[in-house]
Amino acid sequence: MTTAQRSHHRTARPGSSPAPLARRRRRSLDARLLYVLPAAAVLAVLAAFPLVQLVRMSVSAVTSATLSTNWAFVGLSNFVKSWQQGDTPAALLNTLVFVVIVTALGLVGGFAAAVALRANTKASAILLGLMVFVWALPPVVNGSVWKFLLGDNGLFNSVFHLFGASSFPFLYDTRFALLSVALVNSWAIIPFNALVFRAAILGIPEEVYEAAQLDGASPWQEIRHIMMAAVRPTTLVLAVLTIVYAFRSFDFIYVMTYGGPGKATNTLPFLGYLQAFVRYDFGLGSSTAIIAVLFVIVLAVVYARSVRKEELD
Amino acid sequence: MAFTAEPHQPGRRRRRPRLRLALVAGAVAATAGLILSGCSGSGGSSTAGGSNTLTVWHYFSDPNQVKVMTDFAALFEKDNAGVTVKNVYVPYDQMDQKLIASAGAKTGPDVVVFNGADASNLALSGTLAPMDSQWSSFADKGQFPSSVIHKLNGKTYAVQGYVNLLGLWYNKDILDAAGVTPPTTLDQLDSAMAKVKAAGKSGITLSGLPNSQGEWQAYPWLTAAGFDLAKPSTSALTAGFSRVAGWVDKGYLSKESTTWDQTVPFQKFAAGDVAFAENGNWQIGTAKSTAKFHYGVVPLPLGSKGKVYLGGEGEGIGAFSKNKDLAWKYLQATYYSSKGQLIALKDSGTIPARADTAADSAVTGDPLIKPFAESVSKMGANYPGTKVPPASVANQQLAGGQAWSSVLGGSQSPSAAAAAYKQQLDQLLSAK
Numbered sequence: 001m002t003t004a005q006r007s008h009h010r011t012a013r014p015g016s017s018p019a020p021l022a023r024r025r026r027r028s029l030d031a032r033l034l035y036v037l038p039a040a041a042v043l044a045v046l047a048a049f050p051l052v053q054l055v056r057m058s059v060s061a062v063t064s065a066t067l068s069t070n071w072a073f074v075g076l077s078n079f080v081k082s083w084q085q086g087d088t089p090a091a092l093l094n095t096l097v098f099v100v101i102v103t104a105l106g107l108v109g110g111f112a113a114a115v116a117l118r119a120n121t122k123a124s125a126i127l128l129g130l131m132v133f134v135w136a137l138p139p140v141v142n143g144s145v146w147k148f149l150l151g152d153n154g155l156f157n158s159v160f161h162l163f164g165a166s167s168f169p170f171l172y173d174t175r176f177a178l179l180s181v182a183l184v185n186s187w188a189i190i191p192f193n194a195l196v197f198r199a200a201i202l203g204i205p206e207e208v209y210e211a212a213q214l215d216g217a218s219p220w221q222e223i224r225h226i227m228m229a230a231v232r233p234t235t236l237v238l239a240v241l242t243i244v245y246a247f248r249s250f251d252f253i254y255v256m257t258y259g260g261p262g263k264a265t266n267t268l269p270f271l272g273y274l275q276a277f278v279r280y281d282f283g284l285g286s287s288t289a290i291i292a293v294l295f296v297i298v299l300a301v302v303y304a305r306s307v308r309k310e311e312l313d
Numbered sequence: 314m315a316f317t318a319e320p321h322q323p324g325r326r327r328r329r330p331r332l333r334l335a336l337v338a339g340a341v342a343a344t345a346g347l348i349l350s351g352c353s354g355s356g357g358s359s360t361a362g363g364s365n366t367l368t369v370w371h372y373f374s375d376p377n378q379v380k381v382m383t384d385f386a387a388l389f390e391k392d393n394a395g396v397t398v399k400n401v402y403v404p405y406d407q408m409d410q411k412l413i414a415s416a417g418a419k420t421g422p423d424v425v426v427f428n429g430a431d432a433s434n435l436a437l438s439g440t441l442a443p444m445d446s447q448w449s450s451f452a453d454k455g456q457f458p459s460s461v462i463h464k465l466n467g468k469t470y471a472v473q474g475y476v477n478l479l480g481l482w483y484n485k486d487i488l489d490a491a492g493v494t495p496p497t498t499l500d501q502l503d504s505a506m507a508k509v510k511a512a513g514k515s516g517i518t519l520s521g522l523p524n525s526q527g528e529w530q531a532y533p534w535l536t537a538a539g540f541d542l543a544k545p546s547t548s549a550l551t552a553g554f555s556r557v558a559g560w561v562d563k564g565y566l567s568k569e570s571t572t573w574d575q576t577v578p579f580q581k582f583a584a585g586d587v588a589f590a591e592n593g594n595w596q597i598g599t600a601k602s603t604a605k606f607h608y609g610v611v612p613l614p615l616g617s618k619g620k621v622y623l624g625g626e627g628e629g630i631g632a633f634s635k636n637k638d639l640a641w642k643y644l645q646a647t648y649y650s651s652k653g654q655l656i657a658l659k660d661s662g663t664i665p666a667r668a669d670t671a672a673d674s675a676v677t678g679d680p681l682i683k684p685f686a687e688s689v690s691k692m693g694a695n696y697p698g699t700k701v702p703p704a705s706v707a708n709q710q711l712a713g714g715q716a717w718s719s720v721l722g723g724s725q726s727p728s729a730a731a732a733a734y735k736q737q738l739d740q741l742l743s744a745k
Contacts, residue, residue, distance in 0.1 A: 063704070064409075064438035068417050152569050172568045174724035260523040261571040261722020262715050262730075277410050278524065279707050280434060 054293075057286035064280040071283075078287035082275070088288060090263060091271040095249065095292070098182050098267055102246035105186035107239060110193025111231065115223055117194065118201050128198075131191035139188065143255030146184045147171065150256075171257055174264045181252050181265055188252070189245055193238055200234040201227050240303055247296055268292040366397045367639055370412070371426040371626075372405040375576075377598030377661040382426075384656050385647040392646060396639065412440040416632055423634040424643055429473050429627035430525065430696050430710065432463035433703030436470040441629040443468040447641045453649065456667040460695050463627050465703055471629035474648030475663035478621050478693065479533060480685050481614065482582060482590040482600070485607035487514050491588075495611045499537060499556070502589070502614050506565040509588040516565025518578030519591040521721035526575050528713030529622055529696070530591060531557075537619035542698035542709075545738045550731035554720045558727050571722040593624075594685040597662030610681050612688040621688055622696035625663065658682070664689060705741040712737040 058078055060071035082088045113131070117124040134142075149155045150170035157167045170180040204226060212222055250269040253259060259266040259274065266274070268288055276285025367389075373379050379402075386398035401422065403411050409431055415421040416439050427435060435441050448454055448462075448469050461473035481502075483495050491509045496502040506516035520530045531553075538553035540546065560566040570578060575592065582590035583603040591613065600608060613621060628648045630640045647653035651673075654665035658675055664685050665671045671689075676682050697706045716734040719725040725733070 064413050064434055065704070067413060068439065147572065151572075152567060169568060172571045172722055174722060177722075257572060258522055258524060260715070260718040261521070261568070262523060262719025262724040264719075264722070264724050274711065278711050280409075280413075280438070 051293075054286050054289060057282055058290045059287075060283050062282040062286070064282075067282060074283065078283045079291070082271075082284055082287055087263070087266065087271055087275075088268075088291065091266045091268050091288070092291070094178055094265065095247065095267040095269075095295075097178060098185070098249050099243055099246040101179065101182040102186045102189065102249070103239060103242045105183070106189040106193050106242045106246070107235065109186060109190040110238070111197050111228075111235075113190055113194035114197030114201055114231075115227060117198055118227075128195070131194060134188065135191035135195075137188075139251030140255055142188055143184070143252045146187075146252075147256045150180060150184075172261055174261055177257050177261065178265045181249075181256050184256070185246065185249060185252050189242060193242065196234060196238055197231055200231040204230045236303070236307060240300065243299060244296060247292060268295075364636060364639070365395050366399055367424065367636055367643055368399045368401060368422040368631075369424040369426065369643070370401050370403050370408070370422040370631075372403055372408050372428075373426075374402065374404075375595070375599070375661070378595065380660045381657045381663075384660060385643075385653060388653065388656065389643050389646050393639075393642070398643070409435060412631075413438045416440040419633050421631040421633045423631055423636045423640040425471075425629050425631055426626045426648075427471075427629070428525075429461075429463060429471070429625050430529075430706065432471050432627045432629070433465050433697075433706055435629075436463070436465040436468075437703060440632055441470040442632045442634065442637060443470060444472075444630055444641065445469050447630075448472065451645065451649070453667070456669055457649075458666065458668070460623055460693065461625075461666045463629075471627035472644075472649065473625045473627050473666050474644075474654055475625050475657050475666050476623045476689060476693075477593050477595050477625040477663060478623055478685055478688055479530065479591055479593050480610045480612055480621075480688060482579075482592055482596070482608060482610050484582070484585065484588050485609055486585075487512070487588045487606075495609065496614045497611065498614050499616060506560065506588065507563070510563065510565055515567070515581075515587040516560060516563075517589040517591065518573070518581045518587050519566065519570055520573050520575045520578055521568075521570040521718050522572070522574055523711075523715040523718035525707075525710035525714055527715075527717045528710045529624065530575070531713060531717035532694075533591070533613050533615055533619055533621050536694070537613075537615040539618055542738075542742075543700040545735050545742075547728075547731050547735045550716075550734060551728045554716075554727035554730055558720050558723075561721055561723070566721070568722055571718045594662045594664055594682065597681050598660070600681075610684045612684050612691065615692060619692055620694035621692050623689060623693040624696045625666075700742060702742070702744050705744045709738065709741050712741070 056071065059073060059075055061074045061078075062071050066072070079088075117128055151157065152167040156170070160166070160168060169176055171177050208226055209222060212226060217225070248269055249267045250273060253265050253267060253270045254273070257265045259270050269292060272285045272288035272292070274285075275288055276282045279285075369382070369386075371382055373382060382400045386400055389398055390396055405428070408427055412421060412425065412427070412435060421440060425435070425441065432441075445468055457472060461476060462469060463471040463473075481496070487509055488495065488505065491505070491512050491514075493501075493505040493508055496505050510516055520526050534557050535550060535553035538556065539549035540553055541549070557566070561568055573581075579590055579592045579596045579599060580603075581587055582592070583600060585604070585606050613619065615621070628644055630637055630644070634640050648657075649667075651665075651667055651670045654663075654667055654670045655673065655675055657663045658665060658670075662682060664682065665673070665676065670676070671686060676686050697710070701709050712734060716725070716730040720727055720730045
C-alpha cells in the first residue's frame with residue numbers, strides 16, 4: 001500500500017464514529033476465525049481426538065475382544081503392570097540411549113555435512129540431491145537395505161573378511177544391536193539436518209567472512225565463531241525435532257531387529273507396538289505410548305523455558 | 314520457520330519466545346501423532362464387494378503361494394459365471410490388525426485366509442463369522458481331523474484346508490562329501506553337523522526371530538527335550554535351549570538367525586553352503602526353483618517325545634461379509650475340496666487336510682512331501698497348544714519367541730531364559 005493510499009484512508013475515516021469501527025473490527029475478526037475453523041476441525045479430529053482416546057485406553061482394560069465395546073476403567077494398573085513385567089524400565093533405558101546417540105550424531109553430522117556442502121558448486125548440488133533422496137526413502141526400504149549391508153555377508157563384513165577379520169555382529173549381538181540401529185537412524189536424519197543447517201549458513205552475509213579473513217581468522221575459527229554462532233537458534237529447534245524423530249525409533253527397529261535379540265532393542269514405541277498389536281492388549285500399549293508422549297512434553301517444556309530465559313537475559 | 318541467522322531486531326524480541334513455544338507445541342503434537350501412528354493399525358479395510366464380487370484377504374507374497382490364490386480364483390470363477398474373486402494382499406504382520414480395525418468399522422472381507430494360530434484371537438475380536446450351520450451340513454466334514462478345525466466356546470470359526478509343518482531339509486551333496494547320511498536322531502544330527510563344520514560348511518539354518526515364528530521353530534527342539542506346554546518344566550526348557558545354544562557356540566548355527574524370519578534361512582540353505590535347514594513344506598517350490606544341488610527332506614529327528622506344530626492357514630468367513638453364502642461356496646469349492654487341496658499341493662507343497670486327499674498318490678508318491686505327511690501322523694501337535702487359553706495365545710507365542718531369540722543371541726543363558734519363560738507360562742496358562 002502506498003503512502004498516498006494510506007493518507008486517503010486516513011482522510012476518509014475521521015467522520016466515522018468509534019462504535020461502528022469496533023463493530024467492523026469484530027466482524028473482521030469473526031470472519032478470520034471462520035477461515036481458521038476447517039484447520040481447527042481437522043486438528044481436533046486427527047490430533048486431539050486420538051490423543052484423548054489414547055489417554056482413555058491407557059487407563060482402561062482394552063483387548064481385541066473388548067475393543068468395540070465399553071472399556072472398563074482400571075486406573076493406572078496398565079502402567080503398573082508394564083513396569084512390573086520389567087518391559088517398561090528396559091525400554092525406557094534403551095530409548096534414552098537411542099535418543100542420545102541419534103540426537104548427538106544427527107546434529108554433529110548434519111552440521112558437518114552442511115559446512116562441507118556450503119559452497120555453491122555442482123558437486124555439492126549433486127550430493128545434496130542424493131541426501132534428499134536418502135532422506136525421502138521410506139524407513140522400511142532404508143532399514144531393509146541396511147539390514148542387508150550389516151549382515152554377515154553384507155558389504156561391511158565382506159570388507160572385514162578381505163582383511164582376514166571375522167564377521168562383526170552388528171545386529172545380532174546384545175551389545176551392538178541397539179547401537180547399530182541408532183547409527184542407521186542417525187544416518188537417515190543427517191540429510192534433513194544438513195539441509196536446514198546449510199540454509200542457516202547460507203544466510204550469513206559474505207561480508208562477515210571477508211571481515212574475518214582480514215582479521216586473519218583460520219577456517220576452523222570461521223566455523224567456530226561465525227557458522228556455529230549463526231546456527232545456534234537453528235540448532236535449538238533442530239535438536240527438538242531430532243529428539244522427537246529419535247523418540248519415534250520404531251520403523252528401523254521393526255525392520256532390522258524386531259526388538260531382538262530377545263528384547264535387547266525394545267524401545268518405548270516398539271514395546272507399545274508389541275503390547276498393542278502383537279499381544280493385543282491395547283490398554284497396555286497405550287500406557288507405554290503415553291509415557292513416551294509425556295517424556296517428550298517434559299523435554300519440550302524444559303527446552304521452552306531455557307529458551308525463554310535466554311531470550312529475556 | 315526461520316532457520317537463517319537473522320540480525321538482531323529489538324522490535325521482534327518479545328515475539329521470539331512465542332515462536333519457539335509454538336514450534337515446541339508443534340513438535341509435541343507431531344510426536345504424539347507420530348508415536349500414535351507408530352502404534353496404530355494402518356486401517357485400509359476394504360468393504361466387501363457387491364453380490365458378484367468375492368473379496369479374499371490373504372498375506373501371501375511368495376509366488377508359489379500367490380499362485381494358489383489365483384488358481385483358486387480361476388477355479389471358482391470358471392464354475393460360477395459372473396462371479397469375480399478379488400484376492401487382496403495384506404502383509405502378514407498387519408493382517409490381524411486390519412481385520413480387527415475393519416471389524417470395529419463393521420466392514421471387512423468375505424473370506425479370510427489367516428495364520429491358523431490366530432483363530433482364537435480373531436474370533437474373540439469378532440472378525441470371523443461362526444460357520445456352524447454350514448459346517449454341520451457339509452457332506453465331507455468327516456474327512457477333516459479335529460486338529461484343523463478352529464473352535465471357540467463351542468462354535469466353529471475356521472477350518473484349515475491344509476497343514477504346514479517343519480521338517481529337516483538337507484543338502485545331499487554336502488552330506489555325501491562329509492560321509493554322513495540324513496539323521497534320524499538328535500545325536501546323529503549333532504555328529505553330522507560336526508563333520509560338515511569340519512569340512513568348512515555351515516551346520517543348520519533356522520529362524521530365531523523374537524516373535525511367533527521363532528516360537529514355532531523352537532517348539533520341536535524344546536519338546537524333544539521333554540518340554541510340554543500343558544505342564545511346562547524349567548529343566549526341560551533348559552535342556553532344549555542348551556542343545557541349540559551349543560550349536561551356536563560350536564559354530565553350527567549363526568547368531569544372525571535372530572534377525573531372520575523363516576524365509577531368509579531357507580534362502581541361505583538354498584544358496585548351497587549349509588547342510589541342514591529347519592523349514593517347512595511350503596518351501597518346496599522355492600527349493601525346486603532355486604537350489605542348484607541335490608537335496609531332500611526327513612522328519613525332524615526329535616526322538617519319541619518331540620512334536621511339530623501343525624500350522625498352516627485357517628480359512629473363515631468375514632463377520633461383516635455381505636456374501637456369506639457365496640463365501641461358503643468358495644471355501645467348499647477350493648480349500649475344502651479334494652480338487653482344491655491338490656491344487657495347493659501342486660503349487661506350493663502344502664499337505665492336504667482331507668484324509669482322502671492325503672492318501673492320494675500325489676502325496677504318498679512324492680519324496681519331498683512324504684516325510685512331511687509322515688510327520689503329521691507321527692509327531693503332529695495342535696497349533697496353538699490346546700492348553701493355552703485363547704486370550705493367552707499371542708502372549709505365549711511372543712514370550713516363547715523372545716526367550717528363543719535371547720538364547721540364540723546370547724543375551725540370556727539357557728537356564729535364565731528357561732526360568733523366565735516358565736514364569737510367564739505359569740501366568741499365561743492360568744489366565745482366563
